[in-house]
Amino acid sequence: MFMHIIALGWIYVVLMMAIFESSITAGIMTFTMYCAIPLGLLWYLTRGKRSNATPSKNAAPHDIDLKSPQHDSTKTVEKMEP
Template identity: 55%
Template sequence: MFIGAFHLELIFVTEDLLKPMLIVALAWIYVVLLMALTEPTFVAGMMTFLFYCALPLGILFYLTGGKRRKRRRAEAAARAARDKEPPA
């Protein structure tokens, strides 16, 4: 029990909160995949997977990734400005 709690604490101590979200997303993909496999037809299974999994998770990751995209853009701009400076 202590190891699990300690591991969970280490995940949340890091500033990157992407790891817990990925665990939840993987669990959701697994659940929806099992739901899709139980559908009576292939088309129904694909629609279930698309509308319950791929589309919502795509929207969720796009909305929650805004800060990461902004940070990466700023780092790239700083790197480009640093590379433009003439060597001393």
């Protein structure tokens, strides 16, 4: 959440810089080079790390064979008496 506030502040600062440039082309280039590309790259890199670090709840583990029957270790084994 804190990083979103910093990103919004940075967008505001660069937008103000771009508005007060001498030409429209310079303003577009300022916004692109100082804001769109760096924040896009930062967003891409941080989202990639976050999605790899926390697997979804429905994802199957990679080390089990889904075709073989699974052993449920939570059930208790009842002994058969003769």
